[in-house]
Amino acid sequence: MVENDVRIRCMVREDMPELLRLMQGIVAFERGSDFRLTEAELLRRGFGERPEFGAFVADRGDGRLAGMALHYEIPLMHTLQPMLMMKWLFVDPDVGLADD
Numbered sequence: 072m073v074e075n076d077v078r079i080r081c082m083v084r085e086d087m088p089e090l091l092r093l094m095q096g097i098v099a100f101e102r103g104s105d106f107r108l109t110e111a112e113l114l115r116r117g118f119g120e121r122p123e124f125g126a127f128v129a130d131r132g133d134g135r136l137a138g139m140a141l142h143y144e145i146p147l148m149h150t151l152q153p154m155l156m157m158k159w160l161f162v163d164p165d166v167g168l169a170d171d
């Protein structure tokens with residue numbers, strides 16, 4: 072990967088520590104204080120038999136994620152077909168890209 076390239080991809084199990092960090096970042100940004108999720112709970116809820124959420128992540132290729140788009144499925148009211156609903160979009164202001 073080129074130094075400042077970011078690849079958007081689906082989350083994988085190994086992303087949970089970074090995903091948790093980004094979730095804590097958005098809660099702090101929104102001035103929240105009651106954050107209780109753990110990596111184990113993210114794994115269970117994101118990769119269980121019936122996943123409750125998913126995420127697209129911005130992967131810098133250096134072990135840190137630059138951002139995330141957290142989503143879940145809900146039934147579309149008119150047809151009850153599943154629809155992907157984005158819940159959180161967050162780009163970490165502390166994980167910058169290298170200058171050209």
